Amino acid sequence: MSQLSITTTQNVNINFNTANPGERALAYIIDAVIIYAYYLVVFEVIFPLTGIQDFVATLDPWSEMAVYGLGGLPVLFYALLCETFLDGQTVGKMLMKIKVIKIDGYQAAFGDYLVRWLFRIGEVTPPMSIIGLIAMIINKDDRRLGDIAAGTAVISLKSDVTINxxxxxxxxxxxxxxxxxxxxxxxxxxxxxxxxxxxxxxxxxxxxxxxxxxxxxxxxxxxxxxxxxxxxxxxxxxxxxxxxxxx
Incomplete structure (x- = not known):
């Protein structure tokens, strides 16, 4: 486990233990399970029970795709919404006790989470996950490309923080x-x-x-x-x- 050292504007040094690739991968898997469960509930339970599925069957292919796409919107924005409203955590990150922070010591803002989310497509979503994994392995602070672009890092909340x-x-x-x-x-x-x-x-x-x-x-x-x-x-x-x- 590597450490991230933050120096504030008043030259105060704060050392955080960064979340390792394994912890982040497990958090991702937990979130993936939640997303899969959402799909099952919405498309296999709610759609049939409410008659939406029968209605969709009467639509042309493009309209059908639009309805299913609308139903999947929460999944698309899952990571962005969770990190924005849960202070840098998704459900997976909460369970793994890891969190997104700014490397300048300030609270990460929506714009920071947005940048990280935009990079997910190219380095987190399978099969592109290998890109994010390689970036974290070669980066001394275990940061993926989205973290570097957003000026953020993912830290572990399990270990004590050393403040000098x-x-x-x-x-x-x-x-x-x-x-x-x-x-x-x-x-x-x-x-x-x-x-x-x-x-x-x-x-x-x-x-x-x-x-x-x-x-x-x-x-x-x-x-x-x-x-x-x-x-x-x-x-x-x-x-x-x-x-x-x-x-």
Whole structure:
């Protein structure tokens, strides 16, 4: 299992274990089973029971293809919709505990998932799967071509994430704090913030990190500079450490 090192805009290094080709392949197989089950339910159960199948039989070939194509649309967009609404996961990825993230430390957006989805046709869908597999094997971060184009990676949520900064770490003597208003927070506040921060990192839960950032801003009155939620919370932790060490 290789590691993906992300350096944020504030030079904070975060190391994630990347999902290996085997984990991704198993996630794909699980999703394929779900898709197959969908086809069985829709075309072998719902269509006959509702009379749609008899209706389709009366149509010309092109119209028949259109109806069946319409019924298969959820399958076509399955990966794109799941990753968009499940924060970088399909059902298969959830069960395998892997997730899509941006390699710059930000939450992946719809456009990123769209790029990955567009590349699926040429490197994931059988028999072209060998292309994606080769790309992951030769890429040090186990990224397929769609990940490279979208600036994303698939990480494993099973292993602990190593972060080289905590509230207990000694601050460099030349460290310059950014948010003096962190002194409004108590040690108990910082304990909760740190626990939430660490938990969010372990799960790559950028939505929770954003909520944590908003809560800190509300309580302290801090107006963050142009930073991601991850970098902002990290800065708050370091600033609090700085001020408590120098009081």
């Amino acid at each position: 900064h905590t509230i207990l770490r000694e601050i460099d003597s030349n460290y310059i704090p950014v948010y003096p208003m962190v002194i409004k927070l108590t040690d108990n506040d910082m304990r909760i913030i740190k626990e939430t921060y660490d938990s969010s990192y372990r799960q790559a839960d950028f939505e929770m990190m954003e909520k944590l950032k908003n809560k800190i801003e509300t309580v302290t009155g801090i107006k963050s500079v142009s930073q991601s939620a991850t970098t902002f919370v990290d800065t708050v932790l370091k600033d609090y450490n700085y001020y408590t060490q120098n009081m």
